Amino acid sequence: MSSVLTRRPGAAELHPVRTRRRWTVTKVTLGIAVPVLFVAVWQLIAVLEWVDPFLYPPPSRLGPGLAALWEDGRLVDATVTSVRRVILGYLLGAVAGVVIGFLMGMSRVLRAALEPFSWAWYTVPKLALLPIFLTIFGFGDTSVVVLIAVTVYFFVWISVMSAVMAVPTGYREAALMLRVNRWEMFRHVLLPAALPEIFVGLRIAAGVSVLMLVGIEFVISDQGLGFLIEQGRTLLLLEQSYVAIVLVALIGYLFALLVKLIGRLFVRWRDEDNAIIPS
Amino acid sequence: MDQIDHLTAPGSTGEEKPAAPRITVRDATRSFVTAGRSAVHAMGPMDLTIGDDEFLCVVGPSGCGKSTLLKIIAGLLAPSSGEVAINVSGEHRIPIAMVFQDYGIYPWKTVRANVDLGLRLTGRPSAERREIVDDWLARLGLTEFADAYPGALSGGMRQRVSVARALAIDPEVLLMDEPFAALDAQLREVLQEELLAIWQARRRTVVFVTHSLEEALLLGDRVVVMSARPGRVIADINVPFERPRTGAVRTDALFAKLRGELRTSLQPQVTAQFDAGKDKR
Ligand SMILES: Nc1ncnc2c1ncn2[C@@H]1O[C@H](COP(=O)(O)OP(=O)(O)OP(=O)(O)O)[C@@H](O)[C@H]1O
Ligand SMILES: [Mg+2]
Numbered sequence: 001m002s003s004v005l006t007r008r009p010g011a012a013e014l015h016p017v018r019t020r021r022r023w024t025v026t027k028v029t030l031g032i033a034v035p036v037l038f039v040a041v042w043q044l045i046a047v048l049e050w051v052d053p054f055l056y057p058p059p060s061r062l063g064p065g066l067a068a069l070w071e072d073g074r075l076v077d078a079t080v081t082s083v084r085r086v087i088l089g090y091l092l093g094a095v096a097g098v099v100i101g102f103l104m105g106m107s108r109v110l111r112a113a114l115e116p117f118s119w120a121w122y123t124v125p126k127l128a129l130l131p132i133f134l135t136i137f138g139f140g141d142t143s144v145v146v147l148i149a150v151t152v153y154f155f156v157w158i159s160v161m162s163a164v165m166a167v168p169t170g171y172r173e174a175a176l177m178l179r180v181n182r183w184e185m186f187r188h189v190l191l192p193a194a195l196p197e198i199f200v201g202l203r204i205a206a207g208v209s210v211l212m213l214v215g216i217e218f219v220i221s222d223q224g225l226g227f228l229i230e231q232g233r234t235l236l237l238l239e240q241s242y243v244a245i246v247l248v249a250l251i252g253y254l255f256a257l258l259v260k261l262i263g264r265l266f267v268r269w270r271d272e273d274n275a276i277i278p279s
Numbered sequence: 280m281d282q283i284d285h286l287t288a289p290g291s292t293g294e295e296k297p298a299a300p301r302i303t304v305r306d307a308t309r310s311f312v313t314a315g316r317s318a319v320h321a322m323g324p325m326d327l328t329i330g331d332d333e334f335l336c337v338v339g340p341s342g343c344g345k346s347t348l349l350k351i352i353a354g355l356l357a358p359s360s361g362e363v364a365i366n367v368s369g370e371h372r373i374p375i376a377m378v379f380q381d382y383g384i385y386p387w388k389t390v391r392a393n394v395d396l397g398l399r400l401t402g403r404p405s406a407e408r409r410e411i412v413d414d415w416l417a418r419l420g421l422t423e424f425a426d427a428y429p430g431a432l433s434g435g436m437r438q439r440v441s442v443a444r445a446l447a448i449d450p451e452v453l454l455m456d457e458p459f460a461a462l463d464a465q466l467r468e469v470l471q472e473e474l475l476a477i478w479q480a481r482r483r484t485v486v487f488v489t490h491s492l493e494e495a496l497l498l499g500d501r502v503v504v505m506s507a508r509p510g511r512v513i514a515d516i517n518v519p520f521e522r523p524r525t526g527a528v529r530t531d532a533l534f535a536k537l538r539g540e541l542r543t544s545l546q547p548q549v550t551a552q553f554d555a556g557k558d559k560r
Contacts, residue, residue, distance in 0.1 A: 173355050174383030178397045178448075179373050188396065192387035269387045269428040 057239050062246070065239025074228070079247060082213055082224040085141060086255070089148025090209040094202060097153045101160025101198075106182070106190065111161075122154045127215055134220070144216050144224075151212045152205045159201020163194035196270060199263030206259045210252035225251075300366075301452065301484045302329040302352060307361035308509070309347050320509040322347045324361060327503065327512055331366075332482040336495035338545060339505030340552035345488045346380055348510070349454045352486060353377050367451055372401045376450035378458040380488075384429050384440045391416065391425045393440050397448040415443040418473060434461040439470070446477065452484045459494065471497055472526055479523040492541045496534055497526065504544050507552035514544040 012019045039059045045051055046058030057065070069075035104110045126147055137143040167190055175189045217226020225244045232241030308323030322344030329335050339345050350356040351363055353375060367374040376397070377383075384393045394415055398408045416422045419439040429437050438461045445453060459467045471494060478485065478498075489495050495502045496518055504514035516537065520528045528534055 170379060170381055170383050171385065173350075174377075174379060174385075176355060177353060177373070177375065177377045177383075178400050180400060184400060188388075189385070192385070195387075267387075269430060 055238065057242055061239050062243050065237075065243045069228070069240060069243060075243070075247075078223065078225050078228050078244070079251075081141075082217065082226070082248075083251065085144045085224065086148060086209050086213045086251070089145040089213070090152050090206065090255075092145065093149035093152025093209070094156050094205060096149070097156025097201075097205070098160050098198070100153075101157045102164055102186065102190070104157075105161045105164025105194075106186065118154070118157065122158070126151045126212065127219065130216065130219060139220065140222060144213070144220070147216055148209050148212050152209050155205040155208055156198075156201055159204070160194065160198050163197035163201070164190050166197070167193040196263075196267050199259065199267065202263070203256050203259045206256045207252055210248060210255060214248055300328040301331040301333070302327075302366075302486070303362075303364045304328070304348075304352075305362045305364070307351060307358040307363055309344065309351060309356065310359045322351075322508075322510045323358075325511055329484060329486060332484055334478060334482075334485045334487065334498060334500045336499035336502045337486065337488045337505060338490065338492060338495050338502060338541065339510055340507050340545070340549040341490075342552055342556070343505045343508045343548070344510035345505060346456055348505075349377065349456050349486060349488060352452075353454055365452060371449075371451055373397055373448050374450055375452045375454065376445035376448045377454040378438075378441050378445045378456060380456040380460070384437055384444065386429050389426050389428055390421055390432070390440050393429070394421075394443045394447050397444060401448075411447055412443075415447045418477070419443045419470070435463065435466060438462065442470075449481075450483065452486070455485065455487045457488055457490065460490070467494075468526060474498065475524060475526075492538050492545070493529065495541070496520075496537055497524070497528060502537075502541060504541060504548070507548045507555060513548065514541070516540065 043059050046053045046056065046060075053061075066075070104114060129150070130143070130147060133143040133147050137146055171189050171193055172185070175185050178184075180188065213224070214226040214229065217224040218230045221227050221230050225248050228244035229241045229248075232238055232244065304325055304327040306324050306326060308325070309321050311319045311321055313319070325348065337345050337348065347356065351358050352365065365375070385396075388396065391412055395408055395412045398411060403411075413422070413425075416425050419442060421436065421439055421443065424432060424436065429440065432440070438458060442455075442458050445455070459470055462470060475498060487495070487498060492502075499518050502514075502516050502518060503512050504516075505511065506513045518537065519533070520531065
């Protein structure tokens, strides 16, 4: 059977502005609708009493829980503490990871010397090191920050090092013909070539840093959102736990989004969303 | 990458053209050892001298080691045996420029920034650089795309960016690896003429790899034919057409005759290389 394949302009070609705007609206709507739907289902489950609403408080009970935490200032305190810890730890770890990642990506000798050792450390659950850090840095902020930094460091280090090593030989050779020194090779070739992949690593590390934060605060139980979650659990103030969990999720999301936006400022030569798949 | 640094000093100091050749390839070979496979003998032994300000074209079957030869001259690869010597004046920070077969331009730099890069690295003042870059962009028909990223360019345009970047450096030795391969036939002729004019106005040593015999005869002072892998020189002909030349030489009777000769020496090599590739499976 013969048929005619016709190629005509589609919506995107005929109304480019409108199509793009429409996609933006769709994207934002979908992004909001999914969590809203999730909350609705959760509420429904509680209302229908499919689960015990005391053990699994519905979203409608989080409002009062939030108000209580807000009034005595504990929520603000905990959030400020947690955000401060995670940002400090992340920055320290990310800077170290980027620097060491580049140094190792650019030097075969450094790689040979440090790679096996680093991989071994990478696989150690950092929470297992908490007692050591508590002994060294004392009970409180410093230990938390350092432990987050160490965790972030390993994620960033690996992504930076592999991104640098994956820079195609052709790019390096073209630069060698221009007789670049190491700094110029870094500045004009390796850094920009590796940047998109580095930002993927930085985004993953942003999520991991929040995971780590809550884990540590859970264990040492001194301050912060992790502490609120843990305290809510032990005192059976489950609304408190849930409010803190939602807040943690929000912070993690905003953090990763921030890193993504910063990445987009630096990587301007690439289309953001160009994955083509058969529809 | 150190080979470039121990180049011999120029032989003579006077204004007289030195009798010594610009590039000497002496008994050079290159093998590649890749994990899990026996060594590939890619090139040589090869002997070749390239005079100062000579335009040498290299033709040969695909995979015979032409890019390998250029990379050895460039200092990006060391020869496995033998030696390659290049005379440079020592006045240029970048004495040798190369146009890569796969472009070698940077997607994170705009067209202008790509062409500018070599000049920028030599530390020239930016006003001067701008003038030079604008000039080369115009000559290669890229002005309109000066601020575009290479991702938005066609293959042929990217290759022109690569050519512009090499020419903007104004090197003593220019290595070009099939620089016009991705261009359509018409644009190719335009750029051949442009390159002829550029080179005839300001001569320098050029080693130009191409698959097109016409291109080789039009541009070159000399054409070298390489054998099937491992590539050696099997023919070396002088192209007698007067300079300055134009595309008009294509219609010369001698042009057709030389092309026939080149084809005759090249054809069995192409077949041999192709059959060798088949036998491997
Ligand atoms: N880095 C490398 N590692 C292993 N083998 C290589 C490498 N570079 C080149 N070769 C081999 O050396 C031989 C010559 O390659 P080269 O690129 O010099 O060919 P060429 O003459 O430029 O071919 P073409 O005309 O197709 O560009 C080929 O058989 C190739 O497989
Ligand atoms: Mg080649």
